[in-house]
Amino acid sequence: MKLATIVHDGVEQGSIAVPEGYVTLAELNRGTGADWPTDVFGLIASGRLKELTAWYNEGGQERLAALPVIPAGQASPAPLYRHPRKIWGIGMNYTADASQLAALREEEPVSFMKPDTSIIGSGEDIVLPAQSERVTAEAELAIIIGRTCRNVSEDEALLAIAGFAAAIDTTAADIHARHMRYLTRAKSFDTFFTFGSELITPDEAGELMELQVETWHNGGLAHAAKLANMIFPPAYLIDFHSQVMTLLPGDVILTGTPGAAVLRSGDVVECRIQGLSPLRSGVR
Known part of the structure; x- marks a missing residue:
């Protein structure tokens, strides 16, 4: 199942993506007599996403065909949600040489946090800050946490995932280069986190480690890795x-990038991941 947050008639609405467009969660409630939370964050926080996924997989997908659909052309993408409690980012998490993985895993992840004020949606512009002369953007897969978890094992961890989203993590690279302690500042400017409007559930994502993350820059493929x-x-x-x-529930972990693109005013940067619509931001 694929969820999305869309803007229709000026209102952000949680919805389920269907071939013709979107069925809002509010319309689903009206049509079925259910009481699902009507926004994506609320649905995740309620702990009922797995229940909705089961309904969808056990005949609900067919029932959606009888409900009113907002055509894709009449909806605009919005951020999946705007106020996650935590946004973790991971740095330097890909290698081109798979034979190096075992040695590299002897280290620990490089991680940082971003504020929710950095969030924008697909189609919104990244704004280059006056205090930076070198800004980069990176396509990433975002993990969406689906339940409260503490001290979980790797075996348990996959059960804690609500789904996956596309993301673009933007950095004032020259600020970070001046001192490693400036990383949080370099990551935190307004518009520095383009957050996909869609969430794909784990059962729909397929073989997770075969997913490919691609950074596109001005219409061309810049970097890609599985x-x-x-x-x-x-x-x-x-x-x-x-x-x-x-x-x-709703916490976001950005999992790192296969490579970054240097941005200039007028550029377009995209994140492309199989199963999700391209996530795109202009630059100004």
């Missing part, structure tokens, strides 16, 4: 961070 080339895969990242702090 999750199999991650130094620290999703289950490890959840395990590792849950040993530090309690992870909550």
Whole structure:
């Protein structure tokens, strides 16, 4: 199942993606007499996403065909949600040489946090800050946490995932280059986190480690890698961070990038991941 947050008639609405467009969660409730939360964050926080996924897989997908659909052309993408409790980012998490993975995993992940004020949606512009002369953007797979978890093992970690989203993590690279301690500042400018409007559930994502993350820049493929080339895969990242702090439903973990693009005003950067619509931001 694929969820999305869309804007229709000026209102952000949680919805289920269907071939013709979107069935809102509010319309689903009206048509079936259910009482699902009507926004994506609320649905995740309620703990009922797995229940809705089961309904969808056990005949609900066919029932959606009888409900009113908002055509894709009449909806605009919005951020999946705007106020996650935590946004973790992971740095330097891919290697081009799979033979290096075992040695690299002897280290620990490089991680940082971003504020929710950095969030924008697909189609919104990244704004180049006046205090930076070198800004980069990176396509990433975002893990969406689906339940409260603390001290989980890698085996348990995958069960804590609500789904996956596309993301673009933007950095004031010259600020970070001046001093490694400036990383949080370099990552935190407004518009520096383009957050996909869609969430794909784990059962729909297919073989996780075969997913390919692609950074596109001005219409051309700049960087690409499969999750199999991650130094620290999703289950490890959840395990590792849950040993530090309690992870909550809706928390986001950005899993790193195969490569960054240097941005200039007028550019367009995209994140493309199989199963999700391209996530795109202009630059100004």
